[in-house]
Amino acid sequence: MRELAGRMRAIDPRAGAALQVVAHFDALVEARAGLEATVRAAAVLAGCAAGLVVPGRRVRVRVEPDGRRVDGEVTGLSVPLPGYAGALVWVERASEEPGRAEFDRVLVDRLATTAGIVLDRTGTGFPAGDAAAVELLVDATADEAARLDAARRLGLPPEGSFAVTVRAGGPPPPGAARLGDLLVTINPAGSPVKGDPAVRSASGPAVAVGDLPLSFGQAVLALRLTTVDEPGPSHVDAAEAGGLLALAGGGDSPAATAEVTHLDRVLAAHPWALATLTAVAAEPSLRAAAAVLHVHHSTLQSRVDLLAQALGYALATPAGRTRLTVALVLRRFRRHR
Amino acid sequence: MQRVHPPFDPEIAAALVAVNEALPSSVTPELVGRLRELTAAGHTMSVAEIGEHADVREVDAGVPLLVLRPKGSDPAVPLPGLYFMHGGGMMAGNNRTGADWLLGWLAEIPMVVVSVDYRLAPEHPHPAPVEDCYTGLTWVGEHLADLGIDPARLVVAGGSAGGGLAAATALMARDRGGPRLRGQLLVCPMIDDRASTPSSTELVGEGVWDSVSNATGWSALLGEAAGGPDVSPYAAPARATDLADLPPAFIEVGSVETFRDEAVAYASRLWQSGGQAELHVWLGGCHGFDEVVPHAPMSREARASRVNWLRRVLAE
Numbered sequence: 001m002r003e004l005a006g007r008m009r010a011i012d013p014r015a016g017a018a019l020q021v022v023a024h025f026d027a028l029v030e031a032r033a034g035l036e037a038t039v040r041a042a043a044v045l046a047g048c049a050a051g052l053v054v055p056g057r058r059v060r061v062r063v064e065p066d067g068r069r070v071d072g073e074v075t076g077l078s079v080p081l082p083g084y085a086g087a088l089v090w091v092e093r094a095s096e097e098p099g100r101a102e103f104d105r106v107l108v109d110r111l112a113t114t115a116g117i118v119l120d121r122t123g124t125g126f127p128a129g130d131a132a133a134v135e136l137l138v139d140a141t142a143d144e145a146a147r148l149d150a151a152r153r154l155g156l157p158p159e160g161s162f163a164v165t166v167r168a169g170g171p172p173p174p175g176a177a178r179l180g181d182l183l184v185t186i187n188p189a190g191s192p193v194k195g196d197p198a199v200r201s202a203s204g205p206a207v208a209v210g211d212l213p214l215s216f217g218q219a220v221l222a223l224r225l226t227t228v229d230e231p232g233p234s235h236v237d238a239a240e241a242g243g244l245l246a247l248a249g250g251g252d253s254p255a256a257t258a259e260v261t262h263l264d265r266v267l268a269a270h271p272w273a274l275a276t277l278t279a280v281a282a283e284p285s286l287r288a289a290a291a292v293l294h295v296h297h298s299t300l301q302s303r304v305d306l307l308a309q310a311l312g313y314a315l316a317t318p319a320g321r322t323r324l325t326v327a328l329v330l331r332r333f334r335r336h337r
Numbered sequence: 338m339q340r341v342h343p344p345f346d347p348e349i350a351a352a353l354v355a356v357n358e359a360l361p362s363s364v365t366p367e368l369v370g371r372l373r374e375l376t377a378a379g380h381t382m383s384v385a386e387i388g389e390h391a392d393v394r395e396v397d398a399g400v401p402l403l404v405l406r407p408k409g410s411d412p413a414v415p416l417p418g419l420y421f422m423h424g425g426g427m428m429a430g431n432n433r434t435g436a437d438w439l440l441g442w443l444a445e446i447p448m449v450v451v452s453v454d455y456r457l458a459p460e461h462p463h464p465a466p467v468e469d470c471y472t473g474l475t476w477v478g479e480h481l482a483d484l485g486i487d488p489a490r491l492v493v494a495g496g497s498a499g500g501g502l503a504a505a506t507a508l509m510a511r512d513r514g515g516p517r518l519r520g521q522l523l524v525c526p527m528i529d530d531r532a533s534t535p536s537s538t539e540l541v542g543e544g545v546w547d548s549v550s551n552a553t554g555w556s557a558l559l560g561e562a563a564g565g566p567d568v569s570p571y572a573a574p575a576r577a578t579d580l581a582d583l584p585p586a587f588i589e590v591g592s593v594e595t596f597r598d599e600a601v602a603y604a605s606r607l608w609q610s611g612g613q614a615e616l617h618v619w620l621g622g623c624h625g626f627d628e629v630v631p632h633a634p635m636s637r638e639a640r641a642s643r644v645n646w647l648r649r650v651l652a653e
Contacts, residue, residue: 024351031350037633041351044632067632 018106025110042111054087056188079112085190131177140213151209161189163206164215170199195235200226205239221245224336231278251333263327266310281325342539343592346621363549376429382436390440398476400469401454403432417448417651418486424497426554427458445644459557463572471509478516492520500526504574518584520650529575530555534598545624585613587646591622
């Protein structure tokens, strides 16, 4: 009967209230409640204002304890939302009272978890699987009006900054477009990419909506530097690779062919050679490389001496390490075309 | 049989988990005691509490009445009047049940509110509850000047069982030459004992006031006669064959409640009889949703709709 109302209003912050909070948020997830309803539940249960901000989706929800939506600044107890750059939820109370403080902590954690579930479910602001729109946005040959329309369909704010992520297989993330063998997604700048060590992936630089083809192109180049069947990174961020990406254009030059042929001959001589050279090129010191390779420092030293002799150049000098790095990069570019 | 109904609003669905822990969807005769306890504990303010917000007077009119006026208002200046029947499935509650609604209306519209303490089924089956309601209404009609009520601006109102009783007293006032009514405010009204509409059987063990609860309520009121051929329209207003010459109605239900179809049908029949009805069917709302999720925007809008309607029909 309607006379039962008020039950949720009158939650006692002690005596099992935390359990009720958990149960209520679970019920909201089960019922597929939206972001505003989720924040409202927190505000009503806490008896003080609560909020959510997700910059990448231009979402900002703040609800008063009486359920009304009133905008306001982030204050009180806040926690970030993992996976969403700059996103956080907050409850506007920082209580010193032990029982109340613990209740608030449980509440804000449940709010964060529930909001994360709603955000994951609703995709990057776009209907999961609007692959056609993603495809248009990364296509440099598509006309600008069509690309702007696609951005609108995906809910990408025109003044926002985004990066393209490409994956060579694996389970398709929500909203991914399949372009040839690649799964392509567009993410707000700064959102961490969940790397899967078994799947090659790469991110392009953060760009304006109109420059997404550039971000896509750089991501595809960066992907060629990744590997899962050999020692080396499974994910590469184009912004971090910098000028190394320019080597892709020279991969078939006589100099590159000669350098990689020479490197491959050395690698073929020792099963540990590729892992050793990769670690030496990537790590700041021989000691760090030894730790990564799980070999004794002196063992590594003798292996490096042997390889340097076979390669014909020093590996301890900056010039030698640069040459090695370039050789390894050229080799990866020639393996993944 | 497969039962299909619209989905509950997600916020309501989540809140129902806690609500149904306190009282199951299916109120069987064994649970009437629990229904009464919860109604008394959860939704009935004391006279003193009510008195903090309004001038309160308890009157014995042959049936106990509670009279509320805006604090410090001058009885010499006539105000609109609202005669209220509380909910509780015909089996629970008293004239202080639902006082939060009354005080909310009073805060928006200066008026005189009278709430009636009708006798309850099953101890007092039909016609005791509705006759008590009508007795109180007649008394109000005879004491309009004392109460400071403008005779041209009196409405009846009620929620759930009270909505059914409000519709019934409007029928009685028409048939017996009772007080002239300006309107009838029927919130999720319980008006049909026959369980013949689709919505009356589509909720079993879910939501608020499912078909089992409804059968419990009607059996308490009507005994063996419930659902049979000889039920008075004063018990179940949906049975009335003549709906002409009734005051304008405000009818409100949720889209996911037992009473949905009978409420919609009542509105349709009022229109077909040349009357007025303003019908609100709220998306994904359960029975009494505005008290299950009082903070939700839909609840706010539903409450505002009632007040807006009252303002319009009670305008000078």
